[in-house]
Amino acid sequence: MAPSATFIDVEPPTVVGPATKKATRPSNALPQSLIQNARVAKKEEFDPKQHLNYQPPRSIYTMEQIGLKGHGISPHAATEPFPLFTREAIAQMRAEIFSEVVLAECQYSSTFNKNMVRGMGPARAPFTYAAWKSPEVLAHISEVAGIDLVPSIDFEIANINISIRDENTNVEQTIPLVSNDEELPAVAWHYDSFPFVCVTMLSDCTGMVGGETALRMPNGDIMKVRGPAMGTAVVMQGRYIEHQALKALGGRERISMVTCFRPKSPLVKDETVLVGVRGISDLSQLYTQYNEYRLEILEERIRHQLKREREREIAKRPFDIPEAKRFLTEQKLFIESMLTEIQEVD
Secondary structure: OOOOOEEEOOOOOOOOOOOOOOOEOOOOOOOHHHHHHOOOOOOOOOOHHHHEOOOOOOOEEEOOOOOOOOOOOOOEEEEOOEEOEOHHHHHHHHHHHOOHHHHHHOEEEOOOOOOEEOOOHHHHOHHHHHHHHOHHHHHHHHHHHOOOEEEOOHHHOOEEEEEEEOOOOOOEOOOOOOOOOOOOEOOOOEOOOOOEEEEEEOOOOOOOEEOOEEEEOOOOOEEEEOOOOOOEEEEEOOOOOEEEEEOEEOOOEEEEEEEEEEEOOOOOOOOOOOOOOHHHOOHHHHHHHHHHHHHHHHHHHHHHHHHHHHHHHHOOOOOOHHHHHHHHHHHHHHHHHHHHHOOOOO
16 A cells, blocks of 8 residues: 655654552543443444444555564554444443443552553453454454454453543543643654554544654654544554553544554464553453463464474474474573563562
8 A cells, every 4th residue: 555644754753661669540530421321221242244344544654664674573563544343333332441341350540550451351242342352343354364363361351441531621531741842742652562553543533633643764754643533543553562541632532442463373483471461450350361371372483383393204304403493492582471471569
């Protein structure tokens, strides 16, 4: 595709990474009107024929275009917003997000984001989880990402970022981490913890100005990807691209859903880190799911290597010492990275 991008020749702001301190309960309750308006008359099961509205993105930016050729796990860097879910699907997701049980058990606040919902799980949010695990949705996400992807772990399905404009003060309930820029960020400059993310807009953006995603290139230039509309999504290789979400002006709310993905193939490198999510998660759930999928990757890699060794022996080819050392070294580094990521949080 032939993307058209906006390049901003400005001095980039100071990088501010995700908070690593332990998350706290939100200090401000969400407006009751928001919770009441999210209720639906009937809860539905996810049906791709009814709830998908996928249309391919008009533009897909490549890693080469943003100066990162050879980095990451795919040549695709980021997409323009593209339609993904119907309004009926978004209504079902919002009903689950703002349900009593989810707000009681899954709402977080930190210095990075004042209002978040994380780790809803399939029992509390069956529609949302069925959507993100459906073969149809995964096929579309993989298509635009340029590589087969699966959800990273259940805890990282549907992280909800909530920004509400106070009706009395007309001020958004967010904490601007960079305050000297003309275009204030809703979220500070950062890299994601997981290889790919899909950001889906859950708010009606009619009348909104801004809300773009800014990508910082290695030479310091800033590229903006236009802001999304309700039901549209942006897929980005966020583990390797420094980015931030710019604030949107106008509108009562800005609620976005971030779902993280990793390579489906166990043979593709997995450079997942937990630094950005460790402090805003139930560590027992996070570590259990991280440990499980990483051990499964290791198991599949060993099975694959063992099969190759048996085939080599049948073909009576000599033992390849450099290849054996390469494989073992890669797995050693893989395990060492797990030892780094699984740690206590004070």
